Amino acid sequence: MQTLPTAPGSAAPMAAFDTTIHRRKTRPVPVGEITIGGGHPVVVQSMINEDTLDIEGSVAAIRRLHELGCEIVRVTVPSMAHAKALATIRETLARTYRPVPIVADVHHNGMKIALEVAKHVDKVRINPGLYVFEKPKGDRTEYTQAEFDEIGQKIRETLEPLVVSLRDQGKSMRIGVNHGSLAERMLFTYGDTPEGMVESALEFIRICESLDFRNLVISLKASRVPVMLAAYRLMVRRMDELGMDYPLHLGVTEAGDGEYGRIKSTAGIGTLLAEGIGDTIRVSLTEAPEKEIPVCYSILQALGLRKTMVEYVACPSCGRTLFNLEEVLHKVREATKHLTGLDIAVMGCIVNGPGEMADADYGYVGKTPGYISLYRGRDEIKKVPEDQGVAELIDLIKQDGRWVDPED
Ligand code: SF4
Structure with missing residues (x-):
């Protein structure tokens, strides 16, 4: 029988410490053959930096990342032509390699583009700060409730077709808030704060829920680690209060390169994962995306969340x-x-x-x-x-x- 160590100055055995990370319970969200959340292993993802119009280059880059262990690959879709190119990219991958779970990043006022690309990818990422983009008024001193609600209504109308399309196809959406691109009305109402980031995500979540769409993954990235930590922690608190169980995508934006970029990413992502927060991660380095994958796996291995090496x-x-x-x-x-x-x-x-x-x-x-x-x-x-x-x-x-x- 194993005897427990005794506490200093006491004959009583010390309580055994629980060293397991208890992951926050989240709903499973499908992205092609991969599932984010729902108790599945933390998913590793990255993003190619090829122009999506370069079909051959994009197919090769997606394949390269996937062969290295990147489970979901993100591509950027700045125009309708890019969205249509995704149809060929996806078909070429399936024919010459295998289907790879793909996420499309949609930018400013990207409703039409998002609707097109939703046909060709497994998940669409939208940025609430940019999806319905209102040019900030330099001389504004206040934001009235009526103005706030008017834009809210415009967001609802613009988002609805995309939500319905993704819902009916069984696909998913990432509501990806960035600290650096909060909408002006959020800045006026909540300030440049983690609260503003969380409220921005919640507004979009509520629209999705009202349309019975819950294949959602949420991210609240910032380039400053303390801001990112506060935003994710607050999001978890608010979701708990509201009975929401959406999985979280973790990342530190603009982390830079080299040793410090890796340490910064690890400080943000690793801290939250150790608290049981996070279902998928991306390390953003100013280096070739292939360099991001080993960092993701090292973070997960160090925390005992995935074992991919000795x-x-x-x-x-x-x-x-x-x-x-x-x-x-x-x-x-x-x-x-x-x-x-x-x-x-x-x-x-x-x-x-x-x-x-x-x-x-x-x-x-x-x-x-x-x-x-x-x-x-x-x-x-x-x-x-x-x-x-x-x-x-x-x-x-x-x-x-x-x-x-x-x-x-
Ligand atoms: S050699 Fe290594 S294991 Fe031995 S006392 Fe020094 S640090 Fe510890």
Whole structure:
């Protein structure tokens, strides 16, 4: 029987911590063969940056992303010609590769374009701030309720045909609010705030619900992480109060590139996912979209939400380290990185290593100078010379029937 650790200064066992992320319960929303929400794994998506009129280039880019694990691909549709091109793109993908779930991004006053593209894609993304675009009046000092309602009515009339089309085809819509493009009437009424973003989404949700359309995914992106966090958290609170269970698409806009772009995206997306918020994610980098996919998967893997690679646990090394940890970790990783689903620990010494391996399946631990110990779970299996360590680790994994040969 396993004994629980005792609290300091007390004989009473400490309560075991619940380390599971309890995901917010959401309704399932279909996007082609993929489902967002409803307890399904968090979906990874990205966006091509080809011009959609370039059919060949767009097909190749969508395929490239999909082969890397991007489950939903977004394309931009700024004109009617772009919307029509989607018919050929979709047909070409199905004929030369396979159907890929596609989302079309519709821009300013895009009602007619949205109606056309809804025939060819699985989901349409609209931006409430731009869908019925009212040019801001520079000299405005107030927004009357009558003016507010008048535009509200115009939005309803403009949105209705799209909602009906998507509803009748069993397709979906993302209501994608951006902090940087809130409508003027929202800015006047709620300010440039998370409240304004949430109310903007709710206005569109209510129109969809009144037409019995609930295949909705909501996003509230901002380029500043604290704003984005506040907006999503407030949205969840408001949806809970209103009995709504729409899944959320998470992202930090204009995150930039390089290390900071990745850290910024992880700070926003990872924080919410850790709170159980979020059903699909997109990391927006100012780099090739292919670079976004590994970041998405790393965030999900680090939080234990999806397991798409080996989880490596390695100590930072210290004066006790008995081998070149960086070099050995690299060797172990190169030999085992294709074994999806395993946890492997590389620890510098026997003193603290075994205790800190965090339930890894296998451990490679410095034993005495020139020797390492191999562990299966918490059991020490054998001591071997360091230069045979990686080969012996592979042998151990093979003995357990958990090895597969890497693909060429
Ligand atoms: S496991 Fe050992 S070598 Fe690694 S940091 Fe801890 S004490 Fe140092």
